[in-house]
Every structure is written in C-alpha cells, then in structure tokens.
Amino acid sequence: MKNLVEHLSQYASYHRDPRNIATHFIGIPMIVVAVTVLLSRPGLELGGIRLSPAFAAALASVWFYLRLDLRFGVLMSALLGACLWAGQALAVQGTSVWLVAGLGLFFIGWVIQFVGHYYEGRKPAFVDDISGLIVGPLFVVAELAFMLGLRPELKAAVEHNAGPVAIRQKKAVV
Structure with missing residues (x-):
C-alpha cells in the first residue's frame, strides 16, 4: 500500500495550479456530500x-x-460523520428533495472540478488511477492544513515529488 506522501504526491501532480486547487475546495466537498446523500x-x-x-x-x-495517517484520519472521520448527518437529513425528505439535492450537488461539484482542470490543462487524477476518488477529499484537507502552516514536513515532501503550486500558463497558438 502506498503511504501518505505517495498518495498525496501522485494526486498533487495533477493539481499544481492554485485555481484548480481552489475549485477542489468547493467541488470535492459538494461531491462527497452528494454521494453521501444518494447512498x-x-x-x-x-x-x-x-x-x-x-x-x-x-x-x-x-x-x-x-491507515495512512492518524491525525488526518481522525479529521476525515469527523468530516465524514458530518456528511453522514447531512446525508441522513436529506434522505428522510421526499424523494424529489433527496434526488434534487444529491444529483444537483453531484453535477455542480463535477462542473466546478472540470473548470479547475481546464486551468490545470490536465485531466483529473482519477482518470489514470481510480484511487484518486478517495484521495481527493484527503488532498483538500491536506492543502488546507498546508495553508494554515500545519504539517510543513508533509508539504515539503509532496512539493518535492509533485513540484510547487504555480499558475499554469496557456500555450500560445501560433
């Protein structure tokens, strides 16, 4: 099994443009909540x-x-617990409310993701490795930790493997 640095580095290699990372802060939570609602x-x-x-x-x-990391694992447990609560709250509503909420969040979340990957100029990580679907939420939590100055050793290891975060320049068409 890959370790935390390997999983985050592989996922991060598809997400080095800050605009793409920003869209993931919105799109991934929407998708996780949507899946929880629908399931x-x-x-x-x-x-x-x-x-x-x-x-x-x-x-x-x-x-x-x-298994990857106790600190992130505990935080992800709490976040998934909140998603389960929201999912359950919507699941007991009428079928139309449940479906509109679940499918709407899912669709909008993916649109936001694909906008980010337009800026990145790269396809989503899960296209090449399905584990990207479970690593994505962890990536968002890790990026937030990095922004807050937490886990600098992990950030350094991920950036060493995946490269720094930088705005991707579009290639000029001649």
Whole structure:
C-alpha cells in the first residue's frame, strides 16, 4: 500500500495550479456530500445506528484514511460523520428533495472540478488511477492544513515529488 506522501504526491501532480486547487475546495466537498446523500437510501436502523450504503462507504474510507495517517484520519472521520448527518437529513425528505439535492450537488461539484482542470490543462487524477476518488477529499484537507502552516514536513515532501503550486500558463497558438 502506498503511504501518505505517495498518495498525496501522485494526486498533487495533477493539481499544481492554485485555481484548480481552489475549485477542489468547493467541488470535492459538494461531491462527497452528494454521494453521501444518494447512498443514504436505503437504510435500516440497528441499535440506534442508521446503516446504509453511505455508512458502509464512510466506514471503509475512514479505515483507509486512518491507515495512512492518524491525525488526518481522525479529521476525515469527523468530516465524514458530518456528511453522514447531512446525508441522513436529506434522505428522510421526499424523494424529489433527496434526488434534487444529491444529483444537483453531484453535477455542480463535477462542473466546478472540470473548470479547475481546464486551468490545470490536465485531466483529473482519477482518470489514470481510480484511487484518486478517495484521495481527493484527503488532498483538500491536506492543502488546507498546508495553508494554515500545519504539517510543513508533509508539504515539503509532496512539493518535492509533485513540484510547487504555480499558475499554469496557456500555450500560445501560433
């Protein structure tokens, strides 16, 4: 299994333009919430816990994140817990509210992602490696930590492997 630096470096290599990173701060949370909303139906109550496909996916994701890094894993657990709460709140609404919220967030989130990749001039990371779908939310959390001056050793390792963040210049057409 790849370690944290390897996963973040591979994902970061597709995300070095700050405009692309900025779109990921909006698009990825929208997509994660959308998936949680959509997977919150069907479900069943067992001992006061709502079991649904969303719960199972969140549990598997938390296991992945905790294996990579305890600090990020705990934070991702809390964030996924909030997504589960939002997903459940929307899943108990009428079918049209549930679907519009889930599909709307999903569609808009991906549009925002593709706008970012237009600036990057590169396809999304998951096209080449499906693990990019689970690493993306962690990348956003790591980038926020870097912006706050946290985990400088991790930031240095990722930038050493993926390069610095810089605005990509479009090639002139002659």
